[in-house]
Amino acid sequence: MKARDLGELALRNLREALLRNSLTTVGIAVGVASLVAMLSLGVGLQELATKRLSNSGLFDTVIVMSKSGLRGFGRPTEPPRRTSAGSDQNSEQDHSPRVSPPLDDAAREALQKLPNVVEVYPQIRFPTEVRFAGKPYATMVAGIPDSARGNGAFDGVNGNFFSGDNADEAILQTEFAKDLSDKPSSLIGKDLVLRYAERQALGAQGAGASTSSNTEDSDSGSGGFSVVPREKNLRIVGIVDTEPAAGFGGIGSGRVLIPLAVAETLRAAQLNDLRDVVRGANGKTTYASLTVRAKSPSQVEKIETAIKDMGFSTFSLLDATRNLRIFFTIFDSLLGIFGSLALAVSTLGIINTLVMAILERRREIGVLKALGAADRDVKQLFFAGVMGLMGGIFGVGMGWLIGRAVTFGTNAYLRRQDLPPAHVFSVPLWLIFGGIVFSVAVSLVAGLYPASRAARLNPVEALRYE
């Protein structure tokens, strides 16, 4: 039979038992909707968790430390040899594995050249005193790289991010802002004074104290330094809940956040400065740690290996991201299984509807065969694909609506709790098309048995059926 005739007769079949076929189609739609809703929830939660964790800066970063630093103070080590390329350091490490290259500007440059590395910056955190409205407040300052502007970490900032990498501006952590004023929002636009200890090499006091941007500057010779009190005026431009990556790879959480470039120019004395003096670092500034940011969390493992090959010690939350991925894979599978249960029930509905239709129309099948219908024609007449297609389309729509409703409800609850809104549902394109294709496929599979049963009917027996 020609496709058009087949389609017309199949549609006629559907119309003749309109209520039953509609109910079956709704059954499929509910099944697909449940599957789509469950998977959307899984995908949405995964995206939410990934975004939040990515914003925290924990999962795409590798903290690099010198091995000699880890070995601690007072332990004799060979004088570190300067290298500028990773491969050189590899060979160096191969020959003398106990020796770790210093974590200085040359190493920073070499790390920056590694593939898939977006940026390398030092962890700058130092204790300071903030003077605001004539009162002193002891706190911790942290340098924030300019890249934090675009990675969503400061999406919830009250006010603005720094206007530039060299702007004399500060973003305050909410709790600290509350210490300064009962109305933290009113602080935006006001100035504060940062009082800090600037490190100066012995014999170089007063030379370019706040102008040099190079940490490997005029320090030379003795390896010792003096500490000079300095002040810096900063304008408050924003208030943020927490410092991204707070406490990870650094000491304590920054409560006054300033542009990293500004922080570097301050040359504020940090803990590792004392260590360098004790070690006799030959006056050259080394970093306690450097943060290497990868293009994506998936690149972290390769970068970490490359850095280890350079002779440095590394730390990342690679295992945590791996575990997170495993967790969501299992979570999605479970949601998929629960969602599929409804679809499995609707599959039984399809089979039941078609088997009933065949029983009712047994005689008609006999007539069709007597008039020349081939087994194939009869099989195609009991084609459940139309119900599957309709059910799939309605189901995806229903799943999407459920998602919107859950997101609406969740956000209403979050608002009541004074929390920012979140998208807990995500219906990606693959899920829309996948849901429809899956529904059609399930309907076809469900229709296989009834259809082949119809096709196999003996016409003589079918004609005898009353």
Added chain:
Amino acid sequence: MVINGPAIRADHVSRHYQMGSALIRAVDDVTLEVGSGEFLALLGTSGSGKSTLLNLMAGLDRPSGGSIVAQGRNLSELSSIELAQYRSRTVGMVFQSFNLLPKMTLEENVELPLRLAEVDRSERAARVREALERVGLAKRATHRPSELSGGEQQRTAIARALVNRPTILFADEPTGNLDSATGESVMQLLKEIQLSMGMTIIMVTHERPLASRFADRIAALADGKLVSEGVAA
């Protein structure tokens, strides 16, 4: 009256069924030839095997033994699809209980074999009208079977059987559900079709007088065997 050579020939045909431990010989070693344009009546009592033999010759069933050759082709050797094509294009079937599809109109019922035979859409309307005119029901084309009398329904079934222009028309007790007057008119219609179209007609009946009046030849069956064969009186 035999006009040409054989339209269909059954040669030592058997159809056996296994019912538990018993073997039912519904048709047992029947050899029969029907000439082209001939009107043959298969006569017998209930359970004599006449309908089974008709189904075998119509390609609705396959024999357990022997062969049936129609238009030079052995039906036993045809594939399922070829057998469906044989039913669609070579033969037409009329049943005792009409077997019209109740939710279709008369014209839709008559069009059904054309759909199955993949006849071009542009030809269909004319052929449906021609078939309905032949049985005198052109004006009832848009009616449903339930709106028609038994005789009219059987005429529609005849129109449906003829619409694909078959060479053999099989009729299984075509007057069984009709009163005698209506049955008479249906038989006259079949006779008219045989004579005007040169159609080979094989009809199953248990009414000897009807067979004697309209058939050219009568083949009597009893217990699955052909017991007598001869020209109708």
